[in-house]
Amino acid sequence: MKCALPILALLTLNLAADTIRLRDKTEIEGTVLREEGDDYVVEVMVTATIKEEKRIPKSSVLEVVGEKKDAAAFEKIEDLVPTADLLTLQDYDSHIAMVEGFQKKFPNSPLARKAARMLEVLDEERKAVLAGGIKFNGRMIGGAERRAQAYPLDARIAASKVTDAIEAKQVVGALRAWEDLQADYSASEAYAETLPEVLELMRALKENVDAELASYPDRIARQKADLTKVPENDRKRVERALAEDAAARQRLYEAEKKDKIRWLTLHPLNEPALKDVAQVLDQEIKKLAGFSATSQPDGDAAWNEAWEVLSSNPDPDEASRVLGAASNAGLPDRYLDLLKERAPGS
Numbered sequence: 645m646k647c648a649l650p651i652l653a654l655l656t657l658n659l660a661a662d663t664i665r666l667r668d669k670t671e672i673e674g675t676v677l678r679e680e681g682d683d684y685v686v687e688v689m690v691t692a693t694i695k696e697e698k699r700i701p702k703s704s705v706l707e708v709v710g711e712k713k714d715a716a717a718f719e720k721i722e723d724l725v726p727t728a729d730l731l732t733l734q735d736y737d738s739h740i741a742m743v744e745g746f747q748k749k750f751p752n753s754p755l756a757r758k759a760a761r762m763l764e765v766l767d768e769e770r771k772a773v774l775a776g777g778i779k780f781n782g783r784m785i786g787g788a789e790r791r792a793q794a795y796p797l798d799a800r801i802a803a804s805k806v807t808d809a810i811e812a813k814q815v816v817g818a819l820r821a822w823e824d825l826q827a828d829y830s831a832s833e834a835y836a837e838t839l840p841e842v843l844e845l846m847r848a849l850k851e852n853v854d855a856e857l858a859s860y861p862d863r864i865a866r867q868k869a870d871l872t873k874v875p876e877n878d879r880k881r882v883e884r885a886l887a888e889d890a891a892a893r894q895r896l897y898e899a900e901k902k903d904k905i906r907w908l909t910l911h912p913l914n915e916p917a918l919k920d921v922a923q924v925l926d927q928e929i930k931k932l933a934g935f936s937a938t939s940q941p942d943g944d945a946a947w948n949e950a951w952e953v954l955s956s957n958p959d960p961d962e963a964s965r966v967l968g969a970a971s972n973a974g975l976p977d978r979y980l981d982l983l984k985e986r987a988p989g990s
Contacts, residue, residue, distance in 0.1 A: 665706045674698065678916060683689070714753035717746055725762040727769060729779050731800065736770035780804075790953075795947035795979045799825070805839055811983035815849055819907040831943025831974045836935075843932045850925040853910070857918050864913075878966070889913075946973035947983075954986035963987045 664672040664686060676686035683699040690696050709846045726741045731739075743763045747756060769784055776787025780801055790797060802825040809818035822842050829835050833853070842879055874882050900908050908917040920964050950966040958966075 662708050664700060664708050666700075666704050667706050668704070672698070672700065674741055682939055698771055714746075714755055717750065718753070718755045718759070721746055721762070723761070725765050726780060726782070727766070729804075731769075731773070731779060733770065733773055736766055736773060740766050740770065762883065767788045788909055791982070794982060795829075795975055796832060796834070796944040796987065799829035799834040799944070802829055803832075803834035806842065810841060810845055811844065815845065816907050816909060818845060820905075823906065828976050829943070830939050831946075833942075833944050836940070838938040839932055839935060843929065846929050846932070850922065850929065853918055853922045856910075859913070860912075860915050861916070867913075893917075917949075941973040943970075943973045943975055946970045947975060947979065950983045951986070952986040954983060957988065 662674060664674065664684075664887055665674070666672070672686065673917060674686040677685045677687050679685070679702075682960050684705065686698050686700055687695055688698050689706065721739075721742050724742065727736075727739070729849070740763065741767065746753075746759050750756060753759075754928060769779065772784050773787060774778075776790055778785050778790055778801075781804075782795070784795075785797070787811055802821070805821040806818055806825055809815075809821050819842075822838070825838065831834060850943065852886070867957050871879065871882060871886075888914070896909055897914060897917050901920075910917055910919055912918075924953055946966075946969050950970045953962060953966045967983055967987065971980055973982075
């Protein structure tokens with residue numbers, strides 16, 4: 645949205661984006677910087693990265709149309725609502741502070757009412773999160789529902805991190821998220837549903853890694869040959885830069901190995917990482933290819949039954965039965981502890 649303002653007002657405001665309309669009906673996009681005698685000094689973009697100052701005679705200027713500051717500021721916050729999934733209390737506090745900052749800076753803006761509505765949404769959702777809720781798949785799940793669905797819901801959230809990373813083509817990130825899902829939720833429906841997509845990803849990655857390993861000697865030879873073509877006065881500098889890059893890759897590799905990270909950061913010139921990941925891929929592909937959901941315990945069902953039974957004041961034998969079933973289904977200790985808290989006499 646734009647509005648016509650006097651030239652001197654624009655000089656005072658020093659707006660970030662102006663359109664200077666000349667009397668000959670041409671327009672210049674730039675930023676009015678200052679007034680010098682009979683000219684205005686305007687900063688214009690020559691290319692996407694190069695700026696230059698241009699002098700425009702005042703007598704040739706018809707008007708300057710400046711971008712409204714409130715509209716520009718609102719653009720930075722308007723996508724905060726609807727909110728994203730899985731925001732934390734800290735996220736909500738940050739978003740609320742941004743909207744309140746806009747209200748404070750532009751109290752009379754036509755956009756202030758829209759900002760107020762955004763603030764209402766953020767405040768309401770923050771209260772839900774404070775009470776133990778979470779937003780997932782575009783829906784705010786209340787604290788009571790979240791507790792009742794803790795294991796299957798957390799499994800779906802963990803699975804969404806895998807699929808989101810795959811969609812974003814973050815291969816190593818997806819496999820690390822898969823490892824988290826596998827560690828805690830291998831008995832869940834979400835795990836079984838995500839497995840085929842992950843298996844496909846692993847097979848594609850294995851093919852790529854094998855190709856990188858096969859061509860590794862050629863890459864090293866080509867790098868050495870390219871180095872001989874560098875002018876002698878620049879060669880030592882290039883050699884140092886290459887050595888620094890190699891040392892950084894080695895440090896990262898050693899740090900990740902020390903932290904027992906299986907899905908290592910990959911680089912075409914890091915042969916050890918490529919070999920390690922190729923070995924892990926062979927193991928995982930073989931294991932996942934033999935996975936059968938029908939032969940696995942149903943962790944979701946075990947959780948749901950245990951929660952329902954333990955919520956109805958069961959006798960000790962029935963409580964012990966459903967807790968044993970949940971344990972046999974492979975639910976992690978933290979979920980078993982949640983169930984035990986509901987058992988009689990806890």
